[in-house]
Amino acid sequence: MARVGKRSGIVAMITALALAATALPAWACDEEQPEFQAPAAASGHAHGKSGKDTGAVKNVELVGSVPGAQGAIALDFLQYGRQDVLLVSGQFGLKSYDISKDPAKPVQIGELSMPGLWETEDTEVDPKRKLVFLARDPRAFGGNVQTGKSGVYIVDAKDPAKLTVLSFVELPAGHTTSCIEDCRYLWTGGPAKAADMPADWGGRPVWVTDIRDPRNPKVFAKPIDTGRNDGKTDYVHDVQVDATGIAWAAGRGGVRGYRTSGWHWDPVANRIRKATPWDPIPYAGGGIDELAAASKFMHNSYRQVGRRAGDGANPWHYGGGDLLFATEEAFNPGCAADGVLVISSLKGSYGGEGWRSSKEKPFRLNTVGTWSVAGQEGSNPDSGDCSAHYFDIRGNILVQSFYAQGTRFIDVSDPTNPTQVGYFRPVDAASWEPAWHRGLTYVADNKRGIDILKLTK
Template sequence: MRRLLLRSSLLLVTVAATLAATALPAAACEEHGPHAAAARGTGGPGAEKNVKAVGNVPGAQGAISLRFLQYGARDVMVVSGEFGLRTYDLTADPAAPKLIGQLNMPGMWETEDTELDPVRKRAFLSRDPRAFGGNVGTGESGIYVVDLATPEKPTVLSYVKVPAGHTTSCINDCQYLWTGGPAKSNTMPADWGGRPVWVTDVRDPRKPKVSPNPIELARNDGKTDYVHDVQVDEMGVAWASGRGGVRGYWTAGMHKDPLTGKVRAATPYDPVPYAGGGIKETAAPSKFMHNSFRPVGNRAGDGGGAGHWDNGNLIYATEESFVDGCAGDGVLVIASLEGSYGGEGWRSTPQKPFRLNTVGTWGVAGQEGTDPASADCSAHYFDVQGKILAQSFYAQGTRFLDVGDPTNPKQIAYYRPADAAAWAPYWHRGLAYVADNNRGIDILQLTV
């Protein structure tokens, strides 16, 4: 998409010097995507409807991901990007973030979807092999564990090398991490299409332990392929998205394994398959699913629709894909998990493929507010609040969809600045905070 183990103080000094000395431009998340500069708008007039811009953080150009932490009554926003990590205080005015701390790491690659431990106040920054002048074939990847106990002083607790490094996700309340992507390195098996998931134990944040054995293999009709990102739903099911679809796993507790029919313990290293599988090529021709969301638990009605769809049987997933022209770029896909609870997504082969049934799709091509002069129309990260799904579409800005009827998502508002390079929106305190690689952070308020 877009952009220590801690052995000695000497290592930290060396790493810090490297971080300070190297800088790279932002680039597209996936190897087939455009660079961020090309993903911006045309410079012509922008467009907006039913949304009001109430704030902007222009000093945060290169922002890719942001999250929020609570320190008692204090409200703090944590932003990561190619610059490293920054913290902002939102307590006094959520529309006017105040910079309070920073960890300068120029040359990082994207750091998208950076996750936080809200209890222990830590961030987990992925080092993509393309960071600091590296490349996918030979570059180093890993994880920085950052202490945010004092938000004014973000501090690296440790760094550990990991064979994957595009995104890192919290598992089991941030006691463990699942790290995936990008494309395979030169030393990985020739038949792999991309990097799967490696598991890291971060219960001791100063001494992370990486398992040598990857998981979430054979995900693309029996082929090991690129796992892009992982989201955990409110039931604790971890959903791994990437080339070949979206598959969910139990990572704790006792569960029946649909592949063996036996009840066994699920762990982060040996998860139990739950549901999911490939997305139909008619909905997502690239087969590359970027991230996902399953409305369940306290969010069972959030975007799930009425009646039949309020039972946790939906998976929302983004296809990230760039082709010539807007019409073929990636879309939001809503699919049904019904028929996938028996391990069907793990038995899929090219000869007998299993695909989830598509419920609905939505893309910006031909929609009101779309810039026809820009070909950068792929769907990217999204966030759901109630029945409203906010999603970024790069140069096509941020779109707000009513997904109360998942079979028919409807655009109700949009915000597309002329220079948009929108990566990810986040709902917080009734506002939508948009990480824009060009503009910094736009703070939006719906007016409908």
């Protein structure tokens, strides 16, 4: 398939204000509100006698923090023999912390300063080649969707104390980027579409980049995961790869999974063919029921099968891997209709149904269970955004960020009845992404930096 290199500037149909180079971007993705204020000092975590909201906490202990990482958006980890390194990306660029001696007391060892970088959500790493991939949204560095440059920075982290940019590849997407096939390829998606893209598109799909030579990335010309919203090409927000290698693309219109290697039956083409990262084979998935997620915008997803890599992992199956966890990102007044965690069944979607869905004959996955912060203990709709965001799973406990509603620990052993077992909502919370690591939960909080939590129950 033909490949292209750097592309020209993009003009978008979605209007956006051009920000000064030193200003913060106005929102994370099109569904997110402009909630970026100067970080406040850490406060108490209980309701005071005066009635003033001072936050809330239950069955969770704050064991450490990194306030110097204010502006944090995402985090990941790399192992260097016995050295354990936390990598944090955000509006400042990329920072590295040694957590080998005490995982609750990160010690900063390196920094790649890129003030104004946006958005680096769900930043991923190549554990073998020690690379970090930072997505550049067109709104980075004071740009906007109309004219801003998008693409991916590939960062060399072989020496975590000396983070350096190996290359930058410009491509027609840049909100998030994800590793495919052991980080030999990247799938990059979002944000809203550019004016030079087809008029009937609702957002940017996925572009594939060959990074087998990370100094010379090659972008495939033809995008993938098109026609995802009942036949309409729309915004792909993020991609997660499960333990069996299926790549799940979440965005407006639901979640669809793809095989990216090997010979398989293609249920859409009705033939056996070879799957590749640039020409994947549909596997399962489709639209999420609007009764569960009215906005149809699925932010990220996860299908847990087999033995999950990471500490504390156990074999975990629901119907042989038929359950799909997905986050809806949506913002509405009062929390009640804000984005939720949706658990759906993949049964009935393995025959390409999600790729044949149309407005006239829509296909939707069956909803198994849902959970949101609305009306839950520890929530306060007056404190701000209530939408669901990124999550991570260890065993039967799912930990999830809910912006101003903080970080929630949810027991999903019964997927029909997800149950909150702990929460951490400081009054200045802006929780974006949590991650289990060494028995603790590291949380990228856009206002506070990094909070390190321990579920005590």
